[in-house]
Amino acid sequence: MSPREQFVAFMTILRKEIRRWMRIWTQTLLPSAITMSLYFVIFGSLIGSRIGEMGGYTYMQFVVPGLIMMAIVTNSYSNVVSSFFGSKFNHSVEELLVSPTPNYVILMGYVLGGVARGLLVAVIVTLVSLFFTDLHIHSYTVVVAIVLMTSILFALAGFINAVFANNFDDISIVPTFVLTPLIYLGGVFYSMDLLPEFWANVSKLNPLVYVVNAFRYGVLGVSDVSLPVAFAMIGLFTLAAFAYSMHLLNSGKRLRQ
Amino acid sequence: MAAMVPALTIENLSKVYGNGFEALKGISMAVQQGDFFALLGPNGAGKSTTIGIICSLVSKTGGRVSVYGIDIDEDFPGAKKHIGIVPQEFNFNQFEKVRDIVVNQAGYYGLPRELAEARADKYLKELGLWDKREVASRMLSGGMKRRLMIARALVHEPRLLILDEPTAGVDIEMRRSMWDFLKKINAEGTTIILTTHYLEEAEALCRNIAIINHGEIVEHSSVRDLLRRLHREVFIFDCVGELPETIPVSGFVTRRIDEHSLEVEVEKGQAVNEVFRQLDAAGIEVRSLRNRANRLEEMFVTLVEGAA
Ligand SMILES: Nc1ncnc2c1ncn2[C@@H]1O[C@H](COP(=O)(O)OP(=O)(O)OP(=O)(O)O)[C@@H](O)[C@H]1O
Ligand SMILES: [Mg+2]
Numbered sequence: 403m404s405p406r407e408q409f410v411a412f413m414t415i416l417r418k419e420i421r422r423w424m425r426i427w428t429q430t431l432l433p434s435a436i437t438m439s440l441y442f443v444i445f446g447s448l449i450g451s452r453i454g455e456m457g458g459y460t461y462m463q464f465v466v467p468g469l470i471m472m473a474i475v476t477n478s479y480s481n482v483v484s485s486f487f488g489s490k491f492n493h494s495v496e497e498l499l500v501s502p503t504p505n506y507v508i509l510m511g512y513v514l515g516g517v518a519r520g521l522l523v524a525v526i527v528t529l530v531s532l533f534f535t536d537l538h539i540h541s542y543t544v545v546v547a548i549v550l551m552t553s554i555l556f557a558l559a560g561f562i563n564a565v566f567a568n569n570f571d572d573i574s575i576v577p578t579f580v581l582t583p584l585i586y587l588g589g590v591f592y593s594m595d596l597l598p599e600f601w602a603n604v605s606k607l608n609p610l611v612y613v614v615n616a617f618r619y620g621v622l623g624v625s626d627v628s629l630p631v632a633f634a635m636i637g638l639f640t641l642a643a644f645a646y647s648m649h650l651l652n653s654g655k656r657l658r659q
Numbered sequence: 660m661a662a663m664v665p666a667l668t669i670e671n672l673s674k675v676y677g678n679g680f681e682a683l684k685g686i687s688m689a690v691q692q693g694d695f696f697a698l699l700g701p702n703g704a705g706k707s708t709t710i711g712i713i714c715s716l717v718s719k720t721g722g723r724v725s726v727y728g729i730d731i732d733e734d735f736p737g738a739k740k741h742i743g744i745v746p747q748e749f750n751f752n753q754f755e756k757v758r759d760i761v762v763n764q765a766g767y768y769g770l771p772r773e774l775a776e777a778r779a780d781k782y783l784k785e786l787g788l789w790d791k792r793e794v795a796s797r798m799l800s801g802g803m804k805r806r807l808m809i810a811r812a813l814v815h816e817p818r819l820l821i822l823d824e825p826t827a828g829v830d831i832e833m834r835r836s837m838w839d840f841l842k843k844i845n846a847e848g849t850t851i852i853l854t855t856h857y858l859e860e861a862e863a864l865c866r867n868i869a870i871i872n873h874g875e876i877v878e879h880s881s882v883r884d885l886l887r888r889l890h891r892e893v894f895i896f897d898c899v900g901e902l903p904e905t906i907p908v909s910g911f912v913t914r915r916i917d918e919h920s921l922e923v924e925v926e927k928g929q930a931v932n933e934v935f936r937q938l939d940a941a942g943i944e945v946r947s948l949r950n951r952a953n954r955l956e957e958m959f960v961t962l963v964e965g966a967a
Contacts, residue, residue, distance in 0.1 A: 403736055407769025414766025418759075493750035497760075497811070500714045500744050501767035502736035659676065659717040 403502050411503040412511050419515025423481055430481065431523060434473045438527045441469050442534045445591065457593045457624050462535045467618040468590030471552065473527045475585060475613070476577070478520035478553040482512050482560035483573045490564065495657065505651035509561065509644075516557035517550070524549060537621065544620035544629070551636050552613045556581075558643035565650045565657065584610045594626035609639050664728035665689045666741075666819045666850035667713070672722035674708050674874075682708040684874040685722065690867070692727075692818075695845045696852045697861035697882075700871035706854040707747050709871070710823050714744040726819060740768065743817035745808045747824050747854075753797035757788060760796060761811050768815035775814070782810035785840065802829045806837070813844070820844070822853040826860060838864055862886070893951040894931060896921040899944040907941035908934055922951075 403411070423430040442462070450461030457464055489495040498508050531537060539545055567573045588610025594602050605611050606627070616632035619625035625632070651657070667690040674683040682705045690696045698706050711717030713724055715735060724731045726738040751760050758779055765775030783789050786806040791799060796807060805825055812820060822841075826834045841864060845851050855861055861868055862882060870878040878885075901918045911934060912924040923934050931948075938945060 403769050410769045410771055411767050414763050418763055489752065492752055493748065494752040494755075496716055496746065496750045497764055498767055499716055500739060500742070501764070502739040502769070503767050504736065654718055658715065659711060 403504065407502075408504060408507050411501070412507045415498070415503075415508065415511025416514050416518070419481075419485060419512060420518050422485060423515070423519045430477070430519060431526065434477060434523045435526050435530060438469055438473055439530050441465070442531060446534050457595070457622075457626075459622055459624070460535075463622065464593070464618075465591060466531045466535055466537065467621040468588075468614045470524055470527050470531065471614050471617045472585050472590055474520040474524045474549060474553050475556045475610070476581065477523040478516040479556040479560040479563075479581060480577060481516035481519045482557045483563045483567070483577070485515065486512050486561055486564035487567045487570075487573050490567075490657070491570075499657065505648060509558075509647050509651060512561055513554060513557040516560060517553040520553035520557070521549065539621055540623035541620050544616065547633070548613065548616045548620055548636070551633075551640055552617070555609075555613075555636060555640040555643055558640065558647050561647050562643065562650065565647075565655070584608050588614045589626060590614055609635065612636055663692050666692045666694065666727055667852065668723070668725045669709070669713075670723045672709065672712065672724060673720045674705075674712065674717065675720045682874050683712075683720075686871065686874070686876045687722075688869050688876060688879055690819075690850060690852055692850055693845070693848060694850055694852075694867055695841075695865045696850075697865040697868040698852060698854045698871060699856075699858070699861060699868055700854075704871045705874040706871060707823055708874075710744070710746075710821055710852075710854070713821065714742055715739065716746075740815070741818045743812035743815065743820045745805070745812045745820070745822040745825055747827070749804050749808070751796055751804075751807065751811070754795055756792070757794055757796050757799065757807055758783065758792040760807065761814050764811045765814040770815060778814045778816070779810070782813050786810045787836075802833050805829060809837075809840075817849070819850045819852070822851070824854055824856070826855065826857065834860075890927045892925050894923050894925060894934075895949050895951060896923060896934070896938070896945050897947045897949070898938075899946050900942075902943065903941075907943070908937045 442465075445465055446462035450465065453461040455461070486495070489498075528537065563573060563576050587605065588608050589605070590610075594605060594611070594615075597605065612627055612632040612635045615625040615627045616629060616636065619629055619632075667688075669686060669688050671685045671687055672683055673681070673685045675681050686705070686709065698709065700706050708717055712719045713726070713731075715731070724738075727741050729738040729741070731738045755763075761779035761783060762772075762775045765778055766772070770778065780789070780792075783792050786809055788799075788803060788806055788810060791803060796804065799807060805828070809822070809825065812822075825841075826837060829837060838860070841851055841853075851864075853860075853864070865882050867881050868878070868885065869876050895916070898919050898921060902915055902921055904915070906913045906915055906921060908921075908923065911929070914922040916922055925931055925934070935945065
């Protein structure tokens with residue numbers, strides 16, 4: 403396929419993906435807005451006012467970046483996992499497999515479809531957060547870079563999950579038993595300073611720690627981990643996830659008989 | 660002029676599924692450009708497996724496939740551009756609208772949006788789905804869903820159209836109009852391969868056929884040849900006395916089965932009387948005469964059972 407044709411194929415997938423989650427916005431956009439509002443009210447306002455300062459900021463200021471990141475992670479991930487598994491399940495993925503569209507275009511189409519949803523939800527959640535706190539951005543470059551990398555990383559992770567999934571249970575196991583715990587333990591609600599040294603070190607294996615802290619740095623200017631390390635880790639995870647997704651597509655495992 | 664490259668060449672194609680089942684045992688066949696070709700065979704013979712390999716939904720274990728001279732191992736995307744596929748099972752998103760399904764498929768072949776929409780509209784009209792274009796595909800009847808898959812397969816105007824049981828579950832009237840449509844696009848130059856369990860369908864549409872059974876090709880010839888064989892009736896004469904080694908019957912293809920039985924092929928237009936006359940002249944008395952059944956179905960059954 404010529405680059406032009408590849409671009410057409412890419413836009414076709416992306417448009418279809420975006421239309422999918424727009425059509426079912428009550429399942430894709432609304433839940434995050436509601437959950438995050440509840441988090442803001444409960445952790446930020448009600449409980450937060452009793453907690454006092456965390457990392458030199460009010461608790462509300464401290465949790466908002468983590469909660470926005472949480473929304474990006476879960477939405478990018480769940481969009482790709484349910485959309486790609488859905489197309490595997492109803493066999494419409496064959497429409498792509500029989501076409502000359504290269505695998506990397508297929509991957510990019512699905513991933514950016516998830517990224518787009520992650521970004522829109524991030525905007526919604528940020529707007530909601532403005533009812534509860536003033537948001538002052540420390541570094542736009544860091545914020546934009548980290549948001550993009552994170553949503554790409556978790557969209558890719560969702561894709562890998564979808565390739566391996568055999569039924570609808572398999573697409574909720576990872577989000578429930580892996581993703582959510584990692585997010586909760588990723589320093590959304592607390593500073594790593596609060597942990598005993600051992601657990602603080604264990605936490606360094608959790609990619610969400612880098613994601614949350616790098617983003618918090620972008621917003622507030624404080625972080626529990628060094629920024630270059632955070633970017634390097636996220637970049638590495640993203641590259642690995644991309645390479646593995648491409649390997650799955652090229653080998654045709656679980657997609658072709 | 661150099662001979663035209665075949666639309667499809669399959670050489671020694673084999674497939675062993677993940678569970679160890681050998682679905683194709685090294686089949687070879689060729690389909691010429693412009694042909695209307697039937698791939699026949701009983702359930703589980705390996706038809707869909709063969710088609711799956713050609714369009715990349717099934718990975719082959721061994722052998723070669725080329726489409727219009729393009730080897731799928733060398734340039735699968737290039738080969739795919741020439742192929743339009745109508746699978747046996749419905750494989751579109753039931754929640755998507757009819758027109759979107761066809762337009763998107765065009766996009767996957769790199770057709771710019773405007774062209775994609777124009778083509779989608781053209782084929783939806785031709786296949787009688789225009790009124791349903793804004794309907795979610797799950798609301799279509801079974802026959803309409805098949806036609807939707809045909810429209811989807813044609814939207815990039817492939818040179819080779821492969822249909823896996825396109826008329827399964829389609830009523831007689833609709834089947835006839837589908838036949839007319841397929842004949843028309845074949846006449847316009849599209850090579851067509853279809854699988855079917857209706858032999859009259861193969862007879863009405865196709866010029867050449869292959870019959871596959873247990874992963875092996877048991878017959879690969881033209882329909883005309885096959886029908887000629889069918890128009891030749893075979894009679895078995897049961898004779899009273901012992902038959903001589905050389906049969907005293909001329910003008911017919913004969914075969915001595917045993918000392919009492921004689922097989923005679925009678926072409927259309929020849930009279931069985933003539934055989935009697937010659938046997939009588941040679942002093943051979945016929946006790947009884949039977950007809951070896953040989954309708955297309957019978958031949959099919961014979962071929963398929965012979966390979967079992
Ligand atoms: N994914 C699979 N794993 C294992 N065996 C398979 C798989 N798909 C098909 N088979 C087996 O391969 C053989 C050929 O199947 P195939 O679908 O090619 O038959 P077919 O000729 O299309 O039959 P039908 O007329 O019923 O559609 C069958 O025995 C089938 O059980
Ligand atoms: Mg089949």
